[in-house]
Amino acid sequence: MPAAIRARGLEKRFKSVHALRGIDLDIEQGEFFALLGPNGAGKTTFISILAGLTRATAGRAEVMGHDVARDYREARRQLGVVPQELVFDPFFTVRESLCFQSGYFGLRRNDAWIDELLLHLGLADKADTNMRRLSGGMKRRVLVAQALVHRPPVIVLDEPTAGVDVELRQSLWAFVRRLNREGHTILLTTHYLEEAEALCERVAMLKEGRVVALDRTADLLGAAGERRLELKLAPARLPASLEGRLVACSGDRYCLALPDYAELESILATLRQADVTVEEMALTQADLEDVFVRVMREAGG
């Protein structure tokens, strides 16, 4: 079974910018995968190469085993892309836009699926509205529908929820989850790390055109040092033997690293011996944002 998406030594140079500096990545069929990274990291460039909107300077990329340059027609048939920019054709209505997109992929009688898309994306009552007259959120939904109109096995969403209201985000993710359950591979870029954390099984982090982290979401989160013990102490004083664990403190609140739950017992014992009372206590797990910040810091640059 070929990988849904495969990149090998993928590089892209624009005139003055080295946007991708050798990307190696495999995304298996059926995965829900997040590509994260700060602005300018190269996420959109990576997606553009997959879609044939940009040509790689070096290296190669495949979609479902089809080379995006040599076998571009088959590669594009396998791929549905929701572009980052909110683009639309002002000449046409929602339904016309979808029929055209469907026809471009060689599908003529596709009305049942188009109706289903309209329904699931909350566009049913806008089907005959001109694209110009839709709000930004509605246009975004049409972009999603356009990407899905040929039922591509691999779906790429480039920041689909940027500037989108909560309701649409919820319904969009419910729909994309369903597609993923039905076997579609999903590649997602987003600025909302909590979305990636909730949705994606695996995450790659990109910085300045390089993959700086690539792992299962659970493993990234569970990595040692990411668990925390938050304490409110009276008096506000931390015994010297615990200072090595200190991650942050403000006033009488202390945040300690807790790599292993078994250590909780000894920490509390140390506090008791030092006559420090624990007034409040909470165990927290690092979220993807913490991991992201740490990875980006450690990746230097």
Add this chain to the structure above:
Amino acid sequence: MSGFRMLLHKEILRFWKVMLQTVAAPVLTALLYLLIFSHVLEAHVEVYPGVGYSAFLMPGLIMMSVLQNAFANSSSSLIQSKITGNIVFVLLPPFSHLEFLLAYLLAAMARGLLVGLGVAAVGLLFTDLPLAHPAWLLAYALSASAVFGCIGIFAGIWADKFDHLAGVQNFVIMPLTFLSGVFYSIHSLPPFWQAVSHLNPVFYMIDGFRYGFFGVSDVSPWLGMAIVLPSAALLTLAAWLLLRSGYKLRH
């Protein structure tokens, strides 16, 4: 069905939906030329024996409208899509380069020919036209509109903004079409300007087209076709190569 037919359909619908600007307006412009020039010159100019000036003027006006509108269609469609960004909708699907090219080219030709028909129909209300060689008419209309449809594709891909396109329109398309014998026979020009006109491919398009109506022309229709048809073929090939290279469309 292949995606090609849908892209062609979309490109045709694009101008069809705004026919007032894309078809009716150029027909009106041509009609104004016809009325004004023939009013001024009818009594004074007889280019070919037995052919009145307004009849003489008609083929040139029709051809000029065909060319300008074929150019306008492909160039404006491409630049609009590039500027609004919705060009991604036609870059993402699995079109071959040839399908992409032919869809834009045939739609451009369709608009050019439609405007040409409109100018002919309206012109016939004011003047009579013989129809000596319909096959030559068709051959010239098709090959000449293909040439300008291709030039429109080049311009649309190359231009980054509407200003660039207006530049091509004003400094290339307009001079080429106006200085090609639309309003006069080049035999009435001084020898130097006659020689210059022979370097203008549009001269052969209009001259050959005129032959289709009157059976007389400045040069042989075969010579004209030997210039126009290979030009169309070469430009089509060049446009295909340009699309294949990804120039400006696929970084």
